[in-house]
Amino acid sequence: MRLTQLFMPTLREIPAEAEITSHRLMLRAGLMRKLAAGVYIYLPLGYRVLKKIENIVREEMDRAGAQEVLMPAIIPSELLRQSGRWDVFGPDMFRFKDRHERDFCLGPTHEEVFTYLMKELTSYRDLPKILYQIQTKYRDEKRPRFGVIRSREFIMKDAYSFDVDWEGLDASFNKMHDAYCRIFDRCGLKYRAVQADSGAMGGKESSEFMVMSEIGEDEIALCEKCDYAANVERAQSKPDVKERQPEKPLQMVATPGVRTIEELIRFFGTTPDNFAKTLIYTVKGEVIAVMVRGDREVNEVKLINILQCTENDLNMAQEDLVRNVTGAEVGFAGPIGLKADRIIVDEEVTYMSNFIIGANRTGYHYVNANYGRDFKGDLVADVRKVSQGDVCVKCGGRLSVSSGIEVGHIFKLGTKYSEALGAKYLDENGQEHVMVMGSYGIGINRIMAAIIEQNSDENGIIWPMAVAPYHVIVVPVNSADPVQASAAEDIYNTLCQNGVEVLLDDRDERAGVKFKDADLIGIPIRVTVGKKAKDGLVEVKMRKTGESVDVAIGEVLGYIKGQVQREM
Ligand code: ATP
Ligand code: MG
Secondary structure, eight states: OOOSSSSOOOOSSSTTTOOOOOHHHHTTSEEEEEEEEEEEEEOOOHHHHHHHHHHHHHHHHTTTTTTEEEOEEEEHHHHHHHHHHHHTTGGEEEEETTOOOOEEEEEEEHHHHHHHTTTOOOOOGOEEEEEEEEEEEEOOSSSOOTTTOOOOOOEEEEEEEESSSHHHHHHHHHHHHHHHHHHHHTTTTTTTEEEEEGGGGOOOOOOEEEEEOOTTTTEEEEEEEOOOEEETOOOOOOOOOOOOOOOOOEEEEEEETTOOOHHHHHHTTGGGGBEEEEEEEEEEEEEEEEETTOOOBBOHHHHHHHTTGGGGGGOOOOHHHHHHHHSOOOOOOOSOOOOEEEEEEEEEGOOOEEEHHHHSSSSSEEEEOOOOTOOOOOOEOOOOOTTOOOOOEESSSSSSEEEEEEEEEEEETTTTHHHHTOOOEOOSOOEEEEEEEEEEEEEHHHHHHHHHSSEEEEEEEEOOOOSSSOOOOEEEOOSHHHHHHHHHHHHHHHHHHHHHEEOOOOOOOOHHHHHHHHHHHSEEEOOOOOGGGTEEEEEEEEEOOOEEEEEEEHHHHHHHHHHHHOOO
């Protein structure tokens, strides 16, 4: 492709809303444009990258024995009503009515439709099956942001496995796990597979594939010693068990105007691990108090799982309600005399001695509180969020918390959908069973942005060879020089004819501009045709390392083929 013909509108000025590197570079390099919030147009260079990622995914799915189909994006409401998700999805789903007033949605995911299809199969001999598609998904995200990392229309590869039993599902799940590792390796990503929350979906086990990145919206706990890796939403740590001190008598102390943990620290001249804080929530009309150590945060995902409710059911109590149940101003809640329906106490609190709690009286706290003697919870559980330096539950090493971008999610669904939609089979003895399912998603556009997050410098993108829109760009330094121009043409033609993916910068621009653009769009190999062309030499430069060598014009094809192959 010649740059004089390529539709590649590069930008100098970047819209302020592009907060992160990949978003800025995708706009600057002319890979995509925004049409509406969370809705994007892919331009030729961007679309080539997208198709390459799709192909890597497709090859690895096929290699794992999965079969590709294509589902409609339009889904009739009946299917989602059967699984109960028509209501669960809420405003995240794009809904519409047809001319006959029938309800439809634009598919946010396709568990129901695949399960519906599997009703065609009725015998154990037909199983296992793994089906997948690469298709556009629609989610009216509350906060579309970071360009194509969280958009409202995006391409997902979603696969679904159907097995006769749980062991079968384990095998399918492991196959998909391995396929995912190969996909992300081939895309040149640094990633970790982490344990994820399977919460309300009713599933057994799930793993998320996280690309390590500061801009990631997920927090991941990683053990510095063993392979423990979990999304902070579900990560556990050993409770901090301090040696028990002899119990001192409980005492109410006047603490006028002291409400926050910071103020308490100053007032008592101690550290936050000597306090236990009490937070008040409402869940479907019930008042739930949750206690954690003063330096801890409540992990609301754990709480949601304990309470068997949804994210929308759980709310922090309004001030009026807090006043009602504590009989005090906000800031003095504690477990003694609290009018809550249930008190859930984090296990760590039960190991503390002589600690400080709110007294449910404005301007007062208790000191020397002890669990068991002074108060009890209705439930003791792990409801705290792990934090940096916590002790690993698996090996006793230290946990560190870092950020990641979720690019894939694999999930043991079990029988939730096959039961709801009636995907059944007959075994050898003619007995009927429901199929056991797994679901496996990958965000194609999100991978593209994640690759840029991990592979760029101040000059632009550095595409890994396997996903680069083109492998080579040929740049004549001075197009007005007939020797350079014709050598560049010759090299370009030779590479084209031999199946190398190549761009020719035949624009009438200064060399500096051409080099800047080649760096910005991140083409892995640049062939510079300059003054030495008259001596039969050109310079071949690698974008990633900046290394360059002079190569004889006659050897350029072989040299480049070798470089491309090495990096694929
Ligand atoms: P998130 O927690 O980021 O919202 P999710 O749990 O909703 O993700 P899944 O339903 O598991 O995501 O979808 C599978 C994959 O699809 C995700 O791993 C991610 O790569 C991609 N994905 C999900 N939502 C979006 C989105 N709004 N824009 C782009 N990609 C997305
Ligand atoms: Mg989501």
